[in-house]
Amino acid sequence: MSFSVTTxxxxxxxxxEGQLIVGNRQELKxxxxxxxxxxxxxxxxxxxxxxxxxSSGLGVLVSLAKKMREMGGDLRLAxxxxxxxxxxxxxxxxxxxxxxxTRERALENF
Amino acid sequence: xxxxxxxxxxAKLAAQQLSESWEEINLLYSxxxxxxxxxxxxxxxxxxxNEISETVGAKRAAIFVHEASSGxxxxxxxxxADAAKMKPIAIDDESSVAARVFRTQRPLLVPEGELESPxxxxxxxxxxxxxxIMWTSPTGGVPLGVxxxxxxxxxxxxxxxxxKLVAAIATQIGTAIQIDHLVKASVATERLAHEMQLAxxxxxxxxxxxxxxxxxxxxxxxxxxxxxxxGDFYHLFKLGQGxxxxxxxDVSSHGYQAALIMALTMSAMAIHAQNSDDPARTVTSLLxxxxxxxxxxxxxxxxxxxxxxxxRGELRYANTGHPHAxxxxxxxxxxxLTATDPPLGLGTEEPRGSRxxxxxxxxxxxxxxxxxxxxxxxxxxxxGEARVLDVVKARRAEAPQRVVDGVFALVEGHMGRVxxxxxxxxxxxxx
Numbered sequence: 001m002s003f004s005v006t007t008x009x010x011x012x013x014x015x016x017e018g019q020l021i022v023g024n025r026q027e028l029k030x031x032x033x034x035x036x037x038x039x040x041x042x043x044x045x046x047x048x049x050x051x052x053x054x055s056s057g058l059g060v061l062v063s064l065a066k067k068m069r070e071m072g073g074d075l076r077l078a079x080x081x082x083x084x085x086x087x088x089x090x091x092x093x094x095x096x097x098x099x100x101x102t103r104e105r106a107l108e109n110f
Numbered sequence: 111x112x113x114x115x116x117x118x119x120x121a122k123l124a125a126q127q128l129s130e131s132w133e134e135i136n137l138l139y140s141x142x143x144x145x146x147x148x149x150x151x152x153x154x155x156x157x158x159x160n161e162i163s164e165t166v167g168a169k170r171a172a173i174f175v176h177e178a179s180s181g182x183x184x185x186x187x188x189x190x191a192d193a194a195k196m197k198p199i200a201i202d203d204e205s206s207v208a209a210r211v212f213r214t215q216r217p218l219l220v221p222e223g224e225l226e227s228p229x230x231x232x233x234x235x236x237x238x239x240x241x242x243i244m245w246t247s248p249t250g251g252v253p254l255g256v257x258x259x260x261x262x263x264x265x266x267x268x269x270x271x272x273x274k275l276v277a278a279i280a281t282q283i284g285t286a287i288q289i290d291h292l293v294k295a296s297v298a299t300e301r302l303a304h305e306m307q308l309a310x311x312x313x314x315x316x317x318x319x320x321x322x323x324x325x326x327x328x329x330x331x332x333x334x335x336x337x338x339x340x341g342d343f344y345h346l347f348k349l350g351q352g353x354x355x356x357x358x359x360d361v362s363s364h365g366y367q368a369a370l371i372m373a374l375t376m377s378a379m380a381i382h383a384q385n386s387d388d389p390a391r392t393v394t395s396l397l398x399x400x401x402x403x404x405x406x407x408x409x410x411x412x413x414x415x416x417x418x419x420x421x422r423g424e425l426r427y428a429n430t431g432h433p434h435a436x437x438x439x440x441x442x443x444x445x446x447l448t449a450t451d452p453p454l455g456l457g458t459e460e461p462r463g464s465r466x467x468x469x470x471x472x473x474x475x476x477x478x479x480x481x482x483x484x485x486x487x488x489x490x491x492x493x494g495e496a497r498v499l500d501v502v503k504a505r506r507a508e509a510p511q512r513v514v515d516g517v518f519a520l521v522e523g524h525m526g527r528v529x530x531x532x533x534x535x536x537x538x539x540x541x
Contacts (some may be wrong), residue, residue: 022531052492054532055412055480059362062456063408090433091412092452 003031011042011110013103016050020057029060032075033067041073044106048079058093065097074098078106151175151290155187155283162259162279163189166272169261172233173243174199174208175287176255183208183256190261191232199229206230208256211240215253217273235261239268241276245284254287310335313369316376318346320510327354327418327541330510332518334481334534341368342479342533345376347383352421354541355383355392358432358477359413360533362453367407374403375411389415389428390450390463397454397461404455412453414477418468420541425468425475428461430454434483434495440472442503468541474513475539476502481532485521493524502538510538 003024004015012035020028032043045061047053053061065075078100080088088094100106155173163171170190174183182198183206203209205227211218222236230238243255257280262268313335320329323346331344341361349355359375361368378399382392393415404410412431419426429435431453436444450462476499483495501516514536521534 054484055360055362056532059410062362062410062453066456087433090446090449091431092449093431093456096452096456 003028005031005035008107010040011044011107012040013044013046015046015048018050019052019054020047020050020060021052021054022056025057025060029064032064036068036071036073041068041071042110043068043073043075044078044103044110045075046078046103046106047081047084048103050079050084051081053084053087058087058091062093062096074110076100076106076110078103151286152186154286158279158283159187159189159257162257162276166239166259166268166276167263167266168239168259169263170233170235171257171259172196172208172230173283174212174256174258175243176201176212176253183212185233186255188233195232197229199227203227203229207234207238207240208258211242211256212253215242215244215251217241217277219268219273230258233258233260237262237268239273239276241273241280243280243284243287245288246281254284257283309366309369313340313343313372316373317343320346322346323348323354323539323541326352326420327539328510329354329356329537329539330514331537332514332535334518334530336481336530336533340533341372342481342535343372343376344477344535344537345379345383346537347380349383349387349417351419352541353387353417353419354539355389356416356418356475356477356537356539357383357413358435358479358535358537359411360432360479360535362410362412367409371400371403371407371409371411374400375413379415383415387417387419387426388463389417389426390461393428393430393454393461394459397459400454410453410455412449414447414449416447416475416477418475418539418541420468420470423468423470424465425473426463426465428463430458430461431456432477434478434480434498436476436499436502437466437468438474438476438499438502438506439469440506442506444476444499444503471540473540474502474506474510475537475541476513477538478517478536479532479534481530481534482517482521482536484532485525485530485534486528487524488526488528493521497524510540513538 002017006013068075076098159171159173172185173187175186177184181201184198185196188196199206199209201209201212207220207225218240220238238258238260240258242253244251245254320331323329333342341363343359345357347355361371378396382395386392414429414432414435416427427447429447429449430451431449435447438444450464451458483498485493498517501520502513505513505516517536
């Protein structure tokens with residue numbers, strides 16, 4: 001499992017491969033904090049290749065989203081598979097994030 | 111010079127060499143004994159320093175030990191000076207002989223007038239011999255400290271033999287220092303393990319006995335923290351007129367901070383649950399009690415609080431981001447008590463409530479945390495919510511304890527020898 005970081009315009013896109021769990025969440029957090037230090041204020045996390053997120057993974061997304069909002073930025077999500085979409089709905093976290101079906105759609109109005 | 115004179119002189123020289131060697135052998139033997147008798151590094155260091163100084167004939171000496179956390183060489187034994195006046199030396203100090211020897215890991219004999227550091231002045235008169243204390247491990251040598259000797263009697267010079275002797279002793283001191291480090295680390299680990307065990311027992315004691323809701327309800331519950339202390343918990347309240355309150359919670363972390371949030375939630379709920387039979391109001395009051403702590407710790411709390419009123423045939427609940435809350439009916443259907451809001455600590459100030467019918471004596475309330483349904487086997491495969499519910503449905507007519515036992519047998523069978531990564535909690539109740 002790993003994270004790849006690319007940039008499209010002023011949006012930083014982080015792709016999560018495999019899982020976002022207690023064992024790698026800090027790595028994702030640090031990657032995004034490093035981008036914030038460089039001045040990035042728009043981050044899109046792409047879950048096209050992610051099969052599973054545990055509660056601590058959800059926690060790190062929430063704390064990053066809060067931090068970005070405080071800094072005048074925005075963190076959005078894209079490409080959740082059906083199970084992950086259900087997880088966000090069951091925990092009502094879908095009300096806290098802007099979630100798009102595809103990367104392109106997420107970038108359209110970012 | 112006659113042959114006899116030469117013979118006498120050689121005999122005297124041989125006797126002197128023998129005497130010196132005997133002193134050295136005796137010194138090594140004494141130090142071996144000292145190290146064998148004690149595990150107290152300071153006492154051993156002082157005794158060893160006395161023995162070396164006596165043998166080499168140095169009036170001033172010191173043993174410095176490296177402290178990894180501060181990067182300082184700390185004097186642990188001092189001879190010929192007031193130990194209280196000695197200050198630690200930074201290992202990157204360019205003017206210090208001890209620091210240079212520690213960095214280069216090589217012995218150094220410095221003549222009088224050279225490299226005179228004020229930090230070493232109390233233990234230096236004239237030339238100074240300094241030797242690194244090494245610990246040799248299978249991966250190589252590691253410097254642990256430095257021995258310095260100075261003020262040799264009768265202005266004699268330190269010789270290569272002295273250097274060799276001190277180096278041999280330094281190796282033994284290295285072993286003593288390493289043993290001291292290991293003993294201290296072992297004591298600290300043991301103490302920590304003991305404290306974690308106490309914290310675990312304390313946390314388990316905070317959880318109520320399922321019998322507190324009898325005879326209004328029959329309940330069974332089990333919590334298995336992933337670490338000694340965890341963030342999953344439940345609480346039960348007898349609310350009067352046959353009503354029962356049931357809470358399950360999952361703090362978004364493990365360890366001490368999660369345990370603190372758990373303890374605060376348990377005590378705050380004990381107060382708020384008695385003030386209202388409306389779960390939404392109770393959880394709103396709970397959030398007011400916890401919000402500062404949640405903000406400071408960057409944690410959030412998913413919970414489901416259910417109030418069952420069998421007399422009125424009604425179940426009311428507030429669910430802040432808790433996915434696994436169900437009512438399993440007599441016919442085996444499982445209805446989810448869907449979340450009404452995101453987890454506490456994420457901005458919601460007034461969680462909402464919901465209600466549904468409750469069939470007295472036949473409906474089963476089943477609340478569990480994601481550590482149960484997300485348990486993994488040795489190939490990383492997730493157990494899944496559906497399989498947990500299958501066990502519950504199959505045992506729905508049995509006592510709640512049988513349902514809890516069945517689910518944990520399933521979880522344990524699935525995990526095998528895999529250590530759980532997340533806390534596991536399950537509450538089953540009939541009323």
